[in-house]
Amino acid sequence: MSQPSSSTKQPVKRKALALVSGGLDSMLAVRVIQEQGIEVEGVNFYTGFCVEGHTQAIRERDKNKNKRNNALWVAEQLGIKLHIVDISEEYKDVVLNPKHGYGAHLNPCLDCKIFMVNQATLMLNKARELAGDEGFDFIITGEVIGQRPKSQLKWTMPVIARESGADDRLLRPLSALNLDPTLPEREGWVNRDELYGFSGRNRTPQMELAEKFGLTEFAQPAGGCCFLTHEAYSNKLADLWQARRKRDYELDDIMLLKVGRHLRPKPNFKLIVSREEGENNFLQGYRYQFPSFEVVSHGGPLTLVDGEFESDEDLQLAAQIVARFSQGRTADEVIIAYREPNGVTRELTVKALRPDQIKPEWHVGDSRPEIPPAPVEAEQHG
Ligand code: SF4
Numbered sequence: 001m002s003q004p005s006s007s008t009k010q011p012v013k014r015k016a017l018a019l020v021s022g023g024l025d026s027m028l029a030v031r032v033i034q035e036q037g038i039e040v041e042g043v044n045f046y047t048g049f050c051v052e053g054h055t056q057a058i059r060e061r062d063k064n065k066n067k068r069n070n071a072l073w074v075a076e077q078l079g080i081k082l083h084i085v086d087i088s089e090e091y092k093d094v095v096l097n098p099k100h101g102y103g104a105h106l107n108p109c110l111d112c113k114i115f116m117v118n119q120a121t122l123m124l125n126k127a128r129e130l131a132g133d134e135g136f137d138f139i140i141t142g143e144v145i146g147q148r149p150k151s152q153l154k155w156t157m158p159v160i161a162r163e164s165g166a167d168d169r170l171l172r173p174l175s176a177l178n179l180d181p182t183l184p185e186r187e188g189w190v191n192r193d194e195l196y197g198f199s200g201r202n203r204t205p206q207m208e209l210a211e212k213f214g215l216t217e218f219a220q221p222a223g224g225c226c227f228l229t230h231e232a233y234s235n236k237l238a239d240l241w242q243a244r245r246k247r248d249y250e251l252d253d254i255m256l257l258k259v260g261r262h263l264r265p266k267p268n269f270k271l272i273v274s275r276e277e278g279e280n281n282f283l284q285g286y287r288y289q290f291p292s293f294e295v296v297s298h299g300g301p302l303t304l305v306d307g308e309f310e311s312d313e314d315l316q317l318a319a320q321i322v323a324r325f326s327q328g329r330t331a332d333e334v335i336i337a338y339r340e341p342n343g344v345t346r347e348l349t350v351k352a353l354r355p356d357q358i359k360p361e362w363h364v365g366d367s368r369p370e371i372p373p374a375p376v377e378a379e380q381h382g
Helices: 024-034 052-058 070-078 088-096 109-134 156-164 204-212 231-244 251-256 277-284 312-324
Strands: 015-019 039-046 082-086 138-140 261-266 269-273 292-295 303-307 334-339 345-350
Touching: 015 024, 015 109, 024 039, 024 070, 024 138, 024 204, 039 070, 039 109, 070 082, 082 109, 088 109, 109 138, 109 156, 231 261, 261 312, 269 312, 292 312, 303 312, 312 334, 312 345
Parallel strands: 015 039, 015 138, 039 082
Antiparallel strands: 261 269, 269 303, 292 303, 292 334, 334 345
16 A cells, blocks of 8 residues: 655644633634634633632622632633643742833733743743644734733734744734734734734624624623732732832732731731631631731631731730721720730730721721832843
8 A cells, every 4th residue: 555645644733822811802812713723722820819719709799709710611611721820939020020010000911911921932832842733833812902001002012922932923813903914824824814903992893703603601801800900909019018118929918918908007017807707717727827816705807917016005006906896896895815826825805996096097908108119139021
């Protein structure tokens, strides 16, 4: 039997790696490329700032909201394999030291996009190194020109492609017609005529495309899970940096910023007061890391202390604040247990502060303090 000639060789099947946030735009971008018969796998990067399912599981007011991981759900809807990659440690430098600065709050969107596309590019390069043509050929994102201030402008699109190292292996199927043809288009892997030229903040074209694809359920707004775009959250992060006199955080810090009422009566300590049972339960898990207060004589919230008391007056003041948020707020005496992380506990008897003694400026998150300069030793990424 004769060997098959080279002319009968199967054409190489191209494969794309999609950044999947869980929002509609990345969902549509994947579908557009799938429609062209191209295999797509997704990647979702875990930064620590986008954990909506977790937050919604804690708060009573969110009990009816969906607690799913949207990226996983989208992958399941699209029938694609999803890689979830924890970049939370490396991502710190993006948040602490963004070369292109912050958005309206502490959201470093342009640097974040560059970093994520860079991480996807590293995955693509690695896969190509290991599997050659069986690896990924290009990256797709759901970016739409003009959709978001700063990170999704016409001039930032080439910046992201260049600074991430993806160059023209980065294709934005929803806005491709507004941009120069990329490698997958020039090579004919992707038919440019079947891509889109969406731009601006109007979501109608996306809605129409979703309808065309029969997609009726999706997370709105796209990318809305990122806490760095929330004003109060960013203000709390700025307060944390100011109190520690440096920009830095651990994962526990950024989790705790989402939970409880945060009060900073003095620069050296902050109280995290639970507002409901779910938060109480969540904060319980931190009692071995942080000093805490529990109200013994009345019903009351669990409270964590972030920082250190410099005097007995600090301790008394903190206990009086905790009493204010307890059911003993009008009682003559409230017994409060103060517990060190090592379990050593002492009881204090205090009278709750009056409402007018709780100063508005103690409420962390209501205003944005100055943030310390970026860490000097850190090299700017990108
Ligand atoms: S909203 Fe958050 S996740 Fe999205 S680009 Fe901005 S910083 Fe990154």
